[in-house]
Amino acid sequence: MNEQVVSHAACGTAGALYALINAVTGCACIYSCFYRGKMRAQYNIEGSDCGDCLKHFFCELCALTQQYRELKNRGFNMDLGWAGNVQRQQNQGAAMGAPVFQGGMNR
Template identity: 85%
Template sequence: MEAQHLHGKPRAEGEWSTGFCDCFSDCGNCCITCWCPCITFGQVAEIVDQGSTTCGTAGALYTLISCITGCGCLYSCFYRGKMRAQYNIGGNDCGDCLKHFFCELCALTQQYRELKNRGYDMKLGWAGNAQLQQNQGVAMGAPVFQGGMTR
C-alpha cells in the first residue's frame, strides 16, 4: 500500500491543506524552522522518501548545502515537487523553486503541516508512523517481561 492511502485524509485534489503563509498556525514548528530549518526539512524528507532517507541524513545534507552555497533551498525545493507528485497537489517546479528561494521558512512549514494534516506524527519519523499504523486498531496487552540478563 502507498503511504498516502495509509495516512491520507480526504482532501480536494490539487490543493494544499493549509495556506502558504499559515506559518503561525503551528508556533512550535514555526520556531524550530526559524532557528534550525534543517530539522523541519529532515522530518519532511524522511516521510516523503518513505524512510529511505533518515531525518538526520537529510538535515545534515541540507545544512552542508546551506553552508557551502548559502542556499539550502536548492535541495528543499526538490522535495516540494516530490511531495506534490505523491499527493497530487497542484503547482510546478518553477513555483516550488521561487517559494523556497524567497520564503524557505514558509515553504518548509507548509510541507510539515501538510504531512501532519495527512495523519503523520512528524516526531516519530517514517518507521514510527509505519509501526503506529501496524498497531492501529490492535488491542495491546500488558508488556512481556523477559527475565534474566541477556547479551
C-alpha cells in the first residue's frame, strides 16, 4: 500500500476519533493531550501530563498550534502524518529525534 494512502487513512481515523470523542463528551482535548505527552516523551521536552491536559482543555487551538510548530521545526512533513514521518526517518536510518530546540513548546 502506498505510504501516502496509509498516512491519510491514519489521519482520517484519528480525525474521526477526535470528532466522536468531542460529540460524546464535548471535550476532545482528552484525545489531543495524549499526543502532546507522546511528543514530550519522544523529544524529552519538559512538562507534565496534568499540564498537557490543562493546556488542551483551556486553549485547544493554541496547544495544537504549538505542537504543529514543534513538529514542523523538527523537520516533519505534515502531509505524511505521524506514522509516515516515523517510517521515513527509519528508512533514512535517522533516530526519531531531530535537533533539540531550546525551550520546546514554550513559544
